[in-house]
Amino acid sequence: MQKLIPYLVVFFIYIAVAADFWRGAKSPVKDQSLKLHSAMIALGLIIHAWLLYQVIFTHGFDLGFFNMLSAISWLTVLIYWVADLKHQLTSLQAFVLPPSAIFALLPASNVTNHLMPETESPLFLAHIAIALLAYSLFTFATFHALLMTVAERTLHNKPTLIKLPNFPPLMVMENLLFKIITLGFALLTVTLISGMWFSEEIFGKAMQFNHKTVFSIASWIIYGGLLYGRYQYGWRGLKAIRWTLTGFLLLVLAYVGSKFILQVLLGR
Numbered sequence: 001m002q003k004l005i006p007y008l009v010v011f012f013i014y015i016a017v018a019a020d021f022w023r024g025a026k027s028p029v030k031d032q033s034l035k036l037h038s039a040m041i042a043l044g045l046i047i048h049a050w051l052l053y054q055v056i057f058t059h060g061f062d063l064g065f066f067n068m069l070s071a072i073s074w075l076t077v078l079i080y081w082v083a084d085l086k087h088q089l090t091s092l093q094a095f096v097l098p099p100s101a102i103f104a105l106l107p108a109s110n111v112t113n114h115l116m117p118e119t120e121s122p123l124f125l126a127h128i129a130i131a132l133l134a135y136s137l138f139t140f141a142t143f144h145a146l147l148m149t150v151a152e153r154t155l156h157n158k159p160t161l162i163k164l165p166n167f168p169p170l171m172v173m174e175n176l177l178f179k180i181i182t183l184g185f186a187l188l189t190v191t192l193i194s195g196m197w198f199s200e201e202i203f204g205k206a207m208q209f210n211h212k213t214v215f216s217i218a219s220w221i222i223y224g225g226l227l228y229g230r231y232q233y234g235w236r237g238l239k240a241i242r243w244t245l246t247g248f249l250l251l252v253l254a255y256v257g258s259k260f261i262l263q264v265l266l267g268r
Contacts, residue, residue, distance in 0.1 A: 006051055007108040013044035014077070014101035021093055034090060041081050041093070048074045048104055055107045063128065066106035073103035075136030076143070079180075083140075087176055088168055091150075095143040123194075131191040135255065137184035138223075141177055142248040145241045148173050152237070174240070178230055181244065185223045192220060215254030222247035 017037045052074060055067050063071070080096045083089055151170060226243040229235035235243075 004108050006047055007105050010044050010048045010051065010104045011101045013040055013047075014097040014104065017041055017044075018093060018097040018101070021090070037090070037093065038081065038084070041077065041097075045074065045078055045081065048077075051104075051107065061125075066109065068132070069103045070107050071132055072136050072139060073100040075132060076100060076139045079136060079140045080143075083176065087172065089144075089147075089173075089176075092143060092147050095146055096140070127191065127194040130187050130194070134184050134187035134191050135251065137180050137187065138248050138251055141180045141184060141244055144173065144177050144180065145244040148177065149238075149241055174236055177240065177244070178227070181223060182227060185220070185227060188220055188223065192216060212254050215250045219247050219250035219254060222250060 017040050020033065021037065048070075052067070052071055056062055056071070077096060077100050080089065080092055084092070148170065151173065222243060226235065226240065226247065229243070230240065
């Protein structure tokens with residue numbers, strides 16, 4: 001039970017901020033509340049980072065399924081927290097914090113280790129770090145795309161299940177979306193290239209065209225196509241949102257899906 005307490009602290013911090021936001025969602029949030037929310041999220045990030053260090057690095061380098069989800073959720077909240085300081089994306093915490101609270105709890109229930117090889121190689125660790133950052137950027141972009149969907153329907157007086165205040169201008173949100181996707185696409189490209197190299201170095205064989213590779217490349221093509229359409233034809237609005245969500249779904253099938261099947265369902 002004592003081991004579980006710090007995980008519960010992070011969980012309740014994230015949930016408390018989201019719940020307080022939802023409680024006053026029908027009206028603009030006061031500046032004092034926004035500052036309190038930001039401070040609480042920062043505290044949650046610090047504790048969450050400490051917990052991740054304990055579970056990932058204490059007994060080797062353990063980036064199993066639950067640890068990976070927790071790390072991605074931490075990075076996603078961090079990206080949101082930093083972006084919110086400049087762009088006032090307060091409404092986005094309604095999407096980001098609840099799932100991150102759940103994912104932050106998962107390592108506490110992990111009873112098996114999934115130690116990774118070649119953890120003494122700085123290049124391999126850099127490959128892992130870049131991959132996690134790329135997935136987190138696309139996760140943030142997906143939440144941001146969902147927020148844009150709600151904002152667009154609200155501005156056009158269309159029915160929506162979610163009522164949120166404090167939307168930045170749609171043009172600002174759209175520009176931020178493509179900046180995030182551009183950075184994520186660059187990091188995903190580096191991840192795929194370095195993954196091919198490490199497959200040769202560590203496992204002694206070229207990267208195989210299994211479902212993980214196919215979905216990863218398909219996701220890369222989708223995001224690349226979206227960026228091309230944006231800068232060549234000016235794609236925006238619902239078309240950009242659909243392409244963003246499709247690319248993220250393929251990325252989830254490639255990485256999260258494969259780890260879930262192997263480590264959780266099959267127990268490997």
